[in-house]
Amino acid sequence: MRPDRAAVLIEAAQSALQLTGVGLFLVLLLRDRRYIGGAVLLLIGAALLVKGVAAMLLLKPALWDAWLKPGVSIGIATGLLVLLCIVFMPRPVQLAACATALLASLLLPILVSDLPPARASLTLFSWRYGHLLNFNGLTQSMLLAWPLAVAAWLFALAGRPGWGDPRERRAGAPL
Secondary structure, rough: OOOOHHHHHHHHHHHHHHHHHHHHHHHOOOOOOHHHHHHHHHHHHHHOOOOOOHHHHEEEOOOOOOOOOHHHHHHHHHHHHHHHHHOOOHHHHHHHHHHHHHHHHHHHHHOOOOOOOOOOOHEOOOOOOOOOOHHHHHHHHHHHHHHHHHHHHHHHHHHOOOOOOOOHHHHOOOO
């Protein structure tokens, strides 16, 4: 496989895992299943809108439309299909799939770090070098910390006796 195809495949896998993990986390937070479709579409639409506006404002004018790469588009479509399949499974399966997808999306770039070509991301921005240095560090820390925190919470939730039993849910038990 050529490196550019491998990079697209890795980008697609990471995007699909992230969308699946975040979507399932949202599904697990909802009490009523009839709001799942609207909530997931609202989440994806808001994320695309915020990312598009941020790309338009921060990137050089000639490059702002290149933020949605083919790998990301393929990953979003794949993640939506996987999410659609897992949403109809029992809650314990959703919980395990959510934690697995989030942790896999965290580990994927580490495991294949030398495969995709290294990109100098700061060169795409129109401001002077270093303007994103502290923000980039904060963002990187949050990107590493939140999947671990969510997975720990999900595993603790799964350890509760009777969790995921539909009879308990109807009785008004929390998540």
